[in-house]
Amino acid sequence: MSLFKQITEKPWERKGIIGGLKAEGTFDVPSERVALTFFLIAASIVFSLFGVSYYIRMELPDWLPIAEPTALWFNTGLLIASSVLFQVSRNIVGNGKSKNVLLAFFGGGVFAALFVFAQLQTWDELQAAGVYLSSNPAADFYFLLTGLHALHVAGGLYVWLKCVFRMVTGAEPQAQRLSIELCTVYWHFLLIVWLVMFAVLANT
Amino acid sequence: MAYVPLADQDHEQEMHHPHSWVTKYVWSQDHKVIAIQYGGTAVLVGLVALVLSLLMRMQLGFPGTFDLIDPSAYYQSVTMHGMIMVVYMLTALLLGGFGNYMVPLMIGARDMVFPFLNMLSFWFYLLSVVILMASFFVGGGPTGAGWTLYPPQATLAGTPGSDMGIVLMLLSLFVFIVAFTMGGLNYVTTILQYRTRGMTLMRLPLTIWGIFVATVLGLFAFPALLVSAIMMLFDTLLGTSFFMPAIIESGTPMDYDGGSPILFQHLFWFFGHPEVYIVALPAFGLVSDVISTHARKNIFGYRMMVWAIIAIGGLSFIVWAHHMYVSGMNPYFGFFFATTTLIIAVPTALKVYNWVLTLWEGDIRLNAPMYFAIGFIFTFIHGGLTGLFLGNVVIDLPLSDTYFVVAHFHMVMGVSPVLVIFASIYHWFPKVSGRMYHEGMAKAHFWITFLGTYAIYLPMHYLGFLGVPRRYYAIGETDFIPASAQTLNESITIAALIVGAAQLIFLFNMLWSLRNGAKADPNPWNSASLEWQTPDTPPVHGNWGDKLPTVYRWAYDYSVPGAKHDFIPQDMAEEDVEMEDGSTGSTATGA
Amino acid sequence: MILAVVIFALVIGSVIFHFASPWWFTDIVSQWDSVDGVINITFWVTGAVFILTNLFLAYCVYRFRHKPGQKAVYEPENHKLESWLSAITTVGVIAMLAPGLFVWADFVTPPEEAAEYEVMGQQWQWNFRYPGADGKLGTADTKFITEANPFGINPEDPNGQDDVVVNEPEMHLPVGKPVKALLRSNDVLHNYTVPQFRVKMDMVPGLVSYLWFQPEVTGRYDILCEEHCGIGHFIMRGAVVIDTADDFDAWLAAKPTFAETQAMAEPNIAMGQAQYAVCASCHGAQGEGNQALNAPKLAGLQDWYVERQLNHFKSGVRGQTEGDAYGASMVGMANMLVDDAAVRNMAAYIATLPDVPAAVTIQGDIANGADIYDRNCAACHLDNGNGTWYTDAPKISGMNDWYFVTQIKNFRNGYRGLHAADPYGEQMVSMATAMAAKDIDDTKEMEDVAAYLNTLR
Structure with a gap:
């Protein structure tokens, strides 16, 4: 039954059990997936509001564009590789197989960790070029946005690490299927956020 | 068919049963204990x-009489009072307390989806x-910037607590948002995925609808x-200029340039307006259930009530700048926001x-909860x-920043939700504690609170008409405020x-009744909704004993024609x- | 039962209170009657809803209260009724909103012919600027702000040279002509409000906001800041005087232009020194003060402060109240300075005197004094007690502690600062009242603060 139909029915008219002998779940997916979706919407709102603030702030007269480090293209590649590897690991467990799951999953996380490290390198690079936090608003936003994104990646890596640890200590990859799926969804989200953010930063 | 996690099935394989006192009452993962921890702290x-x-x-009332209230203390009190409340x-x-207690019980679940996250949510809140x-x-001392924390003032030397106070306030809010997000994801997911068999969306009590939509609002608004x-923390601690334009502090130019204080206000109120409904919607839901139970009648227009909650929730995201009509933002925004704001009056009026x-x-039972609920209708009409x-x-233009504003929002989001909270505490006290509260004390509490708050806020509107500005430590001499205003x-x-x-009557009543109250029936109000049907009173860990309940009808089958009892x-x-x-x-009622 | 009666009584009582209330909008003195018109419409609509809904509520509680054998009627919804109620509500909302939007359209588009003037807010003062003969205000920026150019007017901008600057919290406007106020702030948010005009607008640092109105009734009205702007928010007061056109022109002509304030001749320190001989007999040759003669230390005081106080003594703003005996003795002395130039010369000379911290004569609870000082005084007089022209606060550290206590008492007793021409003194009255216990004779807290100030030298 569609959501719209559900919330227009007259509940006093139908008595008895509706919907068979199982509990009522609105969405036919694991609860963790529902919670993650809501979390990702909230996180998108955080990033969008920063984006809106960025554009509003840009209109003000003291805005000085900064030259984004070219290394960002390389870093983007790292994050894409990370996302792809997560997807690979998800596809494997999704097909009910276990071979190379750990390898792909572990590799995805490593690339993500490299991405965080490389992002921090760009900070050093900018500071060496005389662009500091508080030196101008574009720089403020650069450090703030990339930092926030890197923190989100780091948060994901914590969950990734726990899952890797479980698999290394002998847990069946199939038993980790949900964790692997959720990590993959989260990494795709981080990649999309990064691509949008990079486009915004690079074009202004 | 829907995915059914293990913990939701009849048997309690996955339940994490506590064994020691500490895990039962301190590091508890039971939603009911967490609810009481949340509620007690609040x-x-x-x-x-x-x-x-x-x-x-x-x-x-008595300017200058009380030595300890100097201007700094006054502004600090204003700020902390507002933000805390x-x-x-x-x-x-409303969400941590009532949300936690009601959600699993009213939808027929054993607990929240993520009990550990739920526990963490409380401890972050406490932090x-x-x-x-x-x-x-x-x-x-604490910040005295006003609860809106507007920059640049919040971080300038002319405001009390502009160094440590404001930083701690922002940090505390940060932690609170983390706590809220953990709790909120739980409530939303639990309501969506953990309803017991037969509990369709439209069979949910309005309390759950209110909590659900309010939580979604919170998840989407707290990010702002x-x-x-x-x-603001970056501006204060690291010298960035997001919100800080070039300004002078005590005669010295500051090291800021180009930031926009109005941007902060937009962000703040993009959170701040939905926040009003984060408070109001659960209160709307709770009071609906109290009224329906004690009137022995189904809530009138249930569907309209649900749609109104959803509509109000949605609209609340496009009205925020009505807090900023005289903020110096582009005045043409006024047309749009005045229109959306007045549109929201329609579902609210309904x-x-x-x-x-x-x-x-109806067949109105005038118990203490019903007193408070009817009192709420009166104050909410006034505040609305x-x-x-x-x-x-x-x-x-004439009324903003005057006592009219203070009177309005205290009527609508101070007195009104608090009356609902009292109604709800009295209403559910028998289930939560297993004992009855003292009816006489509760009614005395009602009369003083209801009449007293009206005596506070009705005249306050008139100070506003007169033009008495808010946030004044002392009015002093003016040409337009008569002595009678004092x-x-x-x-x-x-x-x-x-x-x-x-x-104090309320607090005493609660403490006294916990020990000495009469033993309560499992369902003293003959309520139809699920939380009153638990096998134990108060409900134990796991809520439902061996078997989850099955739901056959909506939560408002009161006084059904032909039925022997006035509730099913x-x-x-x-x-x-x-x-x-x-x-x-069969009680086929049909339309 | 009783609840129904009480709700009924509250409805009736609210209506009576409304009509009997002496607290109502001030008489309007601008052309914004249309705002009051929208308020009246809203009152009728909301008033009707308030009365009808609550009386119906009271009736329901009375009529359907539980009686034995009563059973509620089962009625899930009534679509027709709900539709009607939605429709009526919508009509009511439109009736209130539509006129409101028309008036707002009027508010956001000031008439072409409206004369502009500038209101500048800063913690916790009002300043005003009028375009000169060219009818244009010069550009301004906080980066130009100095003691000599408190408005931050761009010195390179020719439009700004003839701007008339009013560096005091009282402004004038001509009656019967539309005016547009351009609002600016140097530090935090403020709000320019005159309740009788019915309009208000925030002043935001970094941008210029506006409002417009047409004064219709001559008189003097209070200006209040209505956006929280820090500890001094409640003492940020000003006044607007609505004049006839002739009076307004005369008032404006007497105010200096920006160019005049910039071109003012340097004070003659030597002449000030010559005249100081008279002062030296009491205040000491180096302005070090003499407690036996009740003459405070002068060395260290800012020239603008000395100048203002001398002018106050001269013009009867200070030293004329009963109870300020020592102030009274200053009146005659100050009058020996015949003109503004002499006063400026004197102030300039005093500013050159070597600032040696005064002797300590008062002991007290320094920790308590520090607390009181931080909470009440530091915002204007600064953490180090040096004061600043920006908040019109003189130096109070390293000065005579006994004189400090005397003056705080004078402010609290109303001996100083209550004269209409001493707006900054009035601010001190409020703060001095707030900082210590109500008992006027209890000087402990003032002594504690004095003791703390003694540690700041």
Whole structure:
């Protein structure tokens, strides 16, 4: 039954059990997936509001564009590789197989960790070029946005690490299927956020 | 068919049963214990905020009489009172307290989806409270920037607590948002995925609808506060200029340039307006259930009530700039925001009509919870109508920043939700504690609180008409405020002190009744909704014993024609319903 | 039962209170009657809803209260009724909103012919600027702000040279002509409000906001800041005087232009020194003060402060109240300075005197004094007690502690600062009242603060 139909029915008219002998779940997916979706919407709102603030702030007269480090293209590649590897690991467990799951999953996380490290390198690079936090608003936003994104990646890596640890200590990859799926969804989200953010930063 | 996790099935394989006192009452993962922890903490900080408000009133009613209230203390009290009441008391109590207690019980679940996250949510909330309270003890004291924390003022030397106080406030809010997100994801997911069999969306009690939509609002609105808090922390601690334009502090130019204070206001109110409904919607839901139960009548226009909750929730995201009509933003925004703001009055008015129409042709039991609920209808009508003044952009010109605003929002989001909270506490006390409260004390508490708050806030609107500005430590000499206004201020203060003291009756009643109250029936109000049908009172860990309940009907089958009793519990099958003629069977009501 | 009666009584009582209330909008003195018109419409609509809904509520509670054998009617919804109620509500909302939007359209588009003037807010003062003969205000920026150019007017901008600057919290406007106020702030948010005009607008640092109106009634009205702007928010007061056109022109002509304030001749320190001989007999040759003669230390005081106080003594603003005996003795002395130039010369000379911290004569609870000082005084007089022209606060650290206590008492007793021409003194009256216990004779807290100030030298 569609959501719209559900919330227009007259509940006093139908008595008895509706919907068979199982509990009522609105969405036919694991609860963790529902919670993650809501979390990702909230996180998108955080990033969008920063984006809106960025554009509003840009209109003000003291805005000085900064030259984004070219290394960002390389870093983007790292994050894409990370996302792809997560997807690979998800596809494997999704097909009910276990071979190379750990390898792909572990590799995805490593690339993500490299991405965080490389992002921090760009900070050093900018500071060496005389662009500091508080030196101008574009720089403020650069450090703030990339930092926030890197923190989100780091948060994901914590969950990734726990899952890797479980698999290394002998847990069946199939038993980790949900964790692997959720990590993959989260990494795709981080990649999309990064691509949008990079486009915004690079074009202004 | 829906995915059914293990913990939701009849057997309790996955339940994490506590064994020691500490895991049962301190590090508990039981939603009911967490609810009480949340609620108790919220009430305690609420008491702090209440005392702060009385300090302010003492200064306003009897200026200069009380040595300890200097201008700094006054502005610090204003700020902390506002922030504590809105965020740490009302939001935490309604969602962390009632949300936690009601959600699993009303939808027929054993617990939240993520009990561990739920426990973490409380401890983060407690941490945010501790950080906030710590600001009373640091050099310079808590921030006195007003609860809106507008930059640049919040971080400038001319404001009390502009160094440590504001930083602790922002940190505390940050932690609170983390706590709220953990709790909120739980409530939303639990309501969506953990309803027991037969519990369709439209069979949910309105309490759950209110909590659900409010939580979604919180999840989508708190990010704006988070964003503004982060940028403000950067401005204060790291010298960025997100919100800070080139300004002078005490005669010296500051090292800022080009930032936009208005941007902060947009972000703040993009959070701040939905926040009003984060508080209001759960209150709307709770009061609907109290009214319906004690009127022995189904809530009138259930579908309209649900749609109104959804509509109000949606609209609340496009009205925020009505807080900023005179902020110096582009004045052409006024047309749009005045229109959206007044549109929101329509679903809100419908809710009020439907509460009153629920009483129409009812069989009203005037118990203490019902007293508070009816008192709420009265104060909410009053507060809602004054909102139409302020929302209509041109009337905001004379009235904004006056006592009219103070009176309006205290009526609509102070007194009204608090009356609902009291109604709900009395209403559910028997289930939570297993004992009855003392009816006489509860009614005395009602009369003083209801009449007292009206005596405080009705005249306060008139100070606003007169043009008395808010956030003034002392009015001093003006050419337009007559001396009689001070008399009015004195009477308001006296009423406030009486109302403040009357809350001791409530506290005493609760503590006394916990020990000495009469043993409560499992379902003393003959309520139809699921939380009253638990096998144990108070419900034990896991809520439902061996078998999850099955839901056969909506939560409002009161006074069904032909049925013997004036209520039919949600989990009673058609064939078990006793009829007036002694038979059992169908109560086909139809439309 | 009783609840129904009480709700009924509250409705009736609210209506009576409304009509009997002496607290109502001030008489309007601008052309914004249309705002009051929208308020009246809203009152009728909301008033009707308030009365009808609550009386119906009271009736329901009375009529359907539980009686034995009563059973509620089962009625899930009534679509027709709900539709009607939605429709009526919508009509009511439109009736309030539509006129409001028309008036707002009027508000956001000031008439072409409206004369502009500038209001500048800063913690916690009002300043005003009028375009000169060219009718244009010069550009301004906080980066130009100095003691000599408190408005931050761009010195390179020719439009700004003839701007008339009013560096005091009282402004004038001509009656019967539309005016547009351009609002600006130097530090935090402020709000320019005159309740009798019915309009208000925030002043935001970094941008210029506006409002417009047409004064219709001559008189003097209070200006209040209505956006929280820090500890001094409640003492940020000003006044607007609505004049006839002739009076307004005369008032404006007497105010200096920006160019005149910049071109003012340097004070003659030597002449000030010559005249100081008279002062030296009491205040000491180096302005070090003499407690036996009740003459405070002068060395260290800012020239603008000395100048203002001398002018106050001269013009009867200070030293004329009963109770300020020592102030009274200054009146005659100050009058020996015949003109503004002499006063400026004197102030300039005093500013050159070597600032040696005064002797300590008062002991007290320094910790308590520090607390009181931080909470009440530091915002204007600064953490180090040096004061600043920006908040019109003189230096109070390293000065005579006994004189400090005397003056705080004078402010609290109303001996100083209550004269209409001493707006900054009035701010001190408020703060001095707030900082210590109500008992006027209890000087402990003032002594504690004095003791703390003694540690700041």
